[in-house]
Amino acid sequence: MYQKNTLIITLLFLVLPLCVKAQDIKDRYAKYEAFKSLTKDKVLHGSFHTHWLKDGHSFWYHVLTQEGVKYYLVDASKLKKKEIIDVNALLEKVSAEYGNEVSYNDLERFSVSDNIKSCEFVLDGYKYQYSLPSYKFIKKEKYTKPAPYNWTMDQMDQTNNPPVKSPDGKWLAYIKNYNLYIKDLSNETEVALSYNGGLGLYYSTYLQWSPDSKKIMAYLVQPAEKHFVNYIESSPTMQKQPVYSSIQYYKPGDALPQFYPCIFSVDDKKMISSSKDIIPNQYSIENIRWRKSSESLTFEYNKRGHQVYQVIEMNAETGKNSVLINETSPTFIDYSSKRYRFDINDGEEIIWASERDGWNHLYLFDGKTGSVKNQITQGDWVVRNVVKVNPKNRTIIFSASGKEAGDPYLIHYYSVGFDGSNLKLLTEGEGNHRVSFSAEYKYLVDSWSKVDTPPVTVLRDAQTGKQIMTLEEADITPLLANGWKKPQxxxxxxxxxxxxxxxxxxxxxxxxxxxxxxxxxxxxxxxxxxxxxxxxxxxxxxxxxxxxxxxxxxxxxxxxxxxxxxxxxxxxxxxxxxxxxxxxxxxxxxxxxxxxxxxxxxxxxxxxxxxxxxxxxxxxxxxxxxxxxxxxxxxxxxxxxxxxxxxxxxxxxxxxxxxxxxxxxxxxxxxxxxxxxxxxxxxxxxxxxxxxxxxxxxxxxxxxxxxxxxxxxxxxxxxxxxxxxxxxxxxxxIMKQTPVKMNTESLDHSLIQTDIDIDK
Incomplete structure (x- = not known):
């Protein structure tokens, strides 16, 4: 009997840790399922989106407070802030109109009119509008969701655009039999400007007239075979049988169509300039721009391989082509995320982003000769984005990271002169800054935080960066009370x-x-x-x-x-x-x-x-x-x-x-x-x-x-x-533990509440 009891006790000691572990992992699964709800709406007075009004100095925003959601109107010129919506009073009126109790979280796409006299929102598929401050019901109409953006590689149809009328209304340009034609609208006379178009090398119906109506830009297109990816949808919702489909999808090494900008003269009825011999192996041709003078046009040439990126000028008077900016790299040019260009005074100068000194910075080019007039920003830090170029006072507002001490990824905002002088920090405060400028760039709302530091949001003078009003300082007390731990x-x-x-x-x-x-x-x-x-x-x-x-x-x-x-x-x-x-x-x-x-x-x-x-x-x-x-x-x-x-x-x-x-x-x-x-x-x-x-x-x-x-x-x-x-x-x-089973007869586990295509 003693030996039997000893064996039972021994087995219990062996099994008990396993039971504890099993219980522990079950508890942890319960924690992970509940944790998101424990953090929801637990940051008070946090960051927000700024809605500027047309007057240029007023804006509204909403924020969660201890008393619930509040909507505020701020007049930056008077440094005044006031509450503009009593959310509870509004919900009471909405519930009465809707016929059921409505909570604030039921309201979608909430917005306030520019004159602050009404608000509107979407509820259960309908758009409602209420007056402010009386909260009287104004109207209700069916809401149609905007069509979702579908990412695609479909090539634009170069053969099916309609004829294009000249700016002066006297001419019509179009493609016929693969070639460029114009028609005099005063007498319906038709004239061919090109004769070299054909089935495998044709002119695009995408046409650009010069501002003076005397020249036309047309692409000569060398098409390439389209590449498709094919799909079988195994479990469609609309039918039992699978659905077959294809999309255009281009992969590395695939042949790409080539586009050669050409300029034609209306008066001389002939081609003035062709770019066919100077832009081989294109990845893309973009940003074709006629100068306001009509003397020339420019375009950007991204050579396949992304080691050459050029701004090319085609002279519509002489027919001469020249490279204004020649960006090269032995590795790659980050055209997809660091490209920036701004033309000043019809191209007399060009502001251009480049990593030619080892860091992403701004340069001022002479738009006529293509020479660098001066480097605008410089140092061991990175220009992240240009917000505003002001040609009149020759200043630039931009964001950058790495200039201030600490984490080199934290974004700040600056202003600087075209000549690189008077570089000014506009956003003091250690953290990652998110800003919103007024229409005339007189004011900015600045919210900054770090992963371990909740946001502070202030109003600043956009010219000096001086803080002129504190708007919100986040309170995370409710979050900490629920066990939240800050990231390290x-x-x-x-x-x-x-x-x-x-x-x-x-x-x-x-x-x-x-x-x-x-x-x-x-x-x-x-x-x-x-x-x-x-x-x-x-x-x-x-x-x-x-x-x-x-x-x-x-x-x-x-x-x-x-x-x-x-x-x-x-x-x-x-x-x-x-x-x-x-x-x-x-x-x-x-x-x-x-x-x-x-x-x-x-x-x-x-x-x-x-x-x-x-x-x-x-x-x-x-x-x-x-x-x-x-x-x-x-x-x-x-x-x-x-x-x-x-x-x-x-x-x-x-x-x-x-x-x-x-x-x-x-x-x-x-x-x-x-x-x-x-x-x-x-x-x-x-x-x-x-x-x-x-x-x-x-x-x-x-x-x-x-x-x-x-x-x-x-x-x-x-x-x-x-x-x-x-x-x-x-x-x-990794833990070497058995996850909590979902396949149980009792169904005492949580069920999927959202379709699996919801990206959490």
Whole structure:
């Protein structure tokens, strides 16, 4: 009997830890499911959107306060602020009209009229309008949602535009039999201006008259075969049988149509100038602009491979073509995110953005000779965006990062003269600044924060940057009361031992620094920008907050190869997307773990979507000694299979061996850790076959992996269901625990409340 009791006690001691763990993970799943609701509406007096009125000095905004949502009108000229809507009184009237109790959260697309005499909103598919301040019902009408933007690569039809009348109304220009014709509208006389157009080399119906009606620009087009991606929607909602469809989709290496601007004279009835011989291997021809004088036009030539970008002038008097600005690079020109041009006084001068000195800065060019008159901004920092150019007083308002001490990604706003003088900071305060200028740029509303510091919003004089009125200071007391923990900012030296690499990490709401927490990296290393959050947020979607609540530390890092630092920092990605900054990321995590012993980097996981999907799979293929498991959602796993503009921008053209070297397909045989692939079968951003080819390569290499296909879905995370599956994957692979089962007879688990195409 004694031996039997001893055996039972021994078994209980062995089973008890398992039971505790099982209960612990169940509790953690409950925490992650509840945490988003615990953070909702818990930041008071936070940041807001500014709605400027036509008078140029007044604006309204709304913000959540201790008493609920309040709407304020601010008169910047008088420094006065007043409440303009009693939300409770309005809701009472709306409920009576609607026939049911209405809460503020039921109202969508709320706006206030410019004269502050009425407000309107959408409720249950109808647009309502009420007067202010009486809250009398004015009208109700059916609301039609704006058509969603559909990303497309469809080429514009160059053969089907209507005839174009000259500015003076005397002539009509059009294409007939592939050639350019004009018609004198006074007598209906038709004259051909070109004769060299044909089936394989024709003139486009996209025509531009000169302002004086004496010249015409027409493209001579060399077409290319269209490239399509084909889809099978397996589970359509409108019918039982699958639906087949195709979209135009151009990939690296595909032939592209070529466009050669030509100028024709109406008086001489002939071509004056052709650009055919000076713009070979185009990626694009953009921004064709006639000078107001009609003496010339300019256009921008982006040569395939993105190592030459030029502003070219075609003289409509002499027929001479000249290069005004010649931007070249041995790696790439970041035309997609750093290009900026502003012509002054009909092209006498040009403001131009360039990285020619190693940092993205503004230059002033002589628009006639193409010579640099002076560099406007300079230093080891980056111009991020031009807000306003004022030719009259020769000043520029722009945003930049890296000029102030601290985190080099934090955005501030400045003004500067065309000659580079009088550089002035307009937004004091450590943080990432979001601003809104009045129409005449007399005032600006400035809101700044950091991930660990809630926002402060003030009104400033836009000429001096002087703060003239405090509008809101955020209160996060309710957020902290619910267990919210602020993200931690951390920087460490990168692979060169000199450059600071910046990132943040999230901890669970019940974080205990005496414990150990496994680490998961959320990655997006697309070279088109930097990606670590800089603004304050109460909740991080895309599984980040959910994984933290499950007991992970979630890190986000901007390694080398991403943008918004020096050109050298950015160039690491050149023909080398597999790098993804991993040497810097790994060093960052090792340094963080040394400083914070609660970070356990013995079994690091990683996940991401799109370019992050390529990065996360690449992590376990190229760095299996550090990354042990990866979840990859809608990844562009092979740069030859993805969209042309993004991949040729960084990987170059013509296609070389670098594409295969960075390919997750060609390197799938390297897999050592755990891999979870997710793909939407109707993804029109990244060709789904990019994921399926990884699957094929893994099968051929006899590798274990997991695959989730989302029927009918596009470039998505998979909503609540996808988030659950991603979380389950890491709980199982890193924590070595069994996720809470969803397949139960009692159905005592949470059900999916939203369609999986909702991106959380």
């Amino acid at each position: 900012i951390f920087s460490a030296k990168g692979r060169d031992g000199k450059t600071d690499i910046w990132g943040i990490f999230l901890t669970p709401s019940d974080f205990d620094p005496s414990k150990k927490y496994p680490v998961i990296e959320y990655i997006y290393a697309g070279p088109h920008s930097s990606h670590v959050p800089k603004d304050f947020s109460a909740y991080y979607n895309r599984c980040r907050q959910s994984l933290a609540e499950l007991g992970f530390i979630v890190v986000m890092i901007d390694g080398m190869g991403t943008s918004n630092r020096s050109k050298a920092f950015h160039d690491v990605c050149w023909k080398n997307l597999k790098d993804a900054g991993f040497p810097d990321r790994i060093l960052w995590m090792k340094a963080a773990a040394e400083k914070y012993p609660f970070m356990d980097i013995s079994d690091v996981g990683i996940y991401g979507k799109s370019a992050g999907g390529q990065n996360s799979t690449g992590a376990v293929l190229f760095h299996p000694e550090f990354y042990k498991s990866a979840a990859s959602i809608c990844g562009c796993h092979d740069n030859r299979m993805d969209k042309i503009w993004w991949n040729e921008q960084w990987m170059g053209w013509p296609i070389g061996p670098e594409y295969a070297e960075s390919s997750n397909v060609d390197n799938a045989f390297r897999l050592q850790g755990d891999l979870f692939l997710v793909v939407g079968e109707m993804d029109q951003n990244v060709d789904p076959t990019s994921t399926y080819q990884v699957v094929d390569a893994l099968i051929k290499a006899n590798k274990d992996f997991d695959l989730l296909t989302l029927p009918g879905k596009g470039h998505e995370w998979g909503g609540e269901y996808g988030e659950r599956r991603i979380c389950n994957f890491f709980v199982e692979k």
